[in-house]
Amino acid sequence: MTAKPVNLTEALQSFTEVYSPRIVARMNDYDVRVAHTRGEHVWHTHADTDEFFLVLDGRFDIAIREADGHEHTVVLHPGDTYVVPRGTEHKPSSPGGSILMFEPTGTLTTGDAVAGEIPAHVDSTAGHDLV
Secondary structure: OOOOOOOHHHHHHOOOOEOOOEEEEEEOOEEEEEEEEEEEOOEEEOOOOOEEEEEEEEEEEEEEEOOOOOEEEEEEOOOOEEEEOOOOEEEEEEEEEEEEEEEEOOOOOOOOEEEOOOOOOOOOOOOEEOO
8 A cells, every 4th residue: 555645536447346345545454445336245244343334426235134034224325324233144235336445454345154155246355455
């Protein structure tokens, strides 16, 4: 990472893959990542960390599955933020858009536990450096 400013619009224009985040900054032990979103992600959990989302463009939905099996969906629009609490099973989806996330360095996009197979359009990664 460099000490120069990163323009998020330019960062997002530098790649096209969905659910394949790019690391735009590092802060303490956290990565600041941006990603394009389209289609469904996978049901997954992060046992040891909350997950912060900020919608930059489009719409981003997060289906939440409670411990008792009850499901509900949080619908986010540009400018909206939401934190998925650690240990909460969730499944992002989007008709198209882009997001910014704060996650501890090394956190996989598919979490610690995945329900089902990971689709080809979902990159199970701890983020890619911005080129």
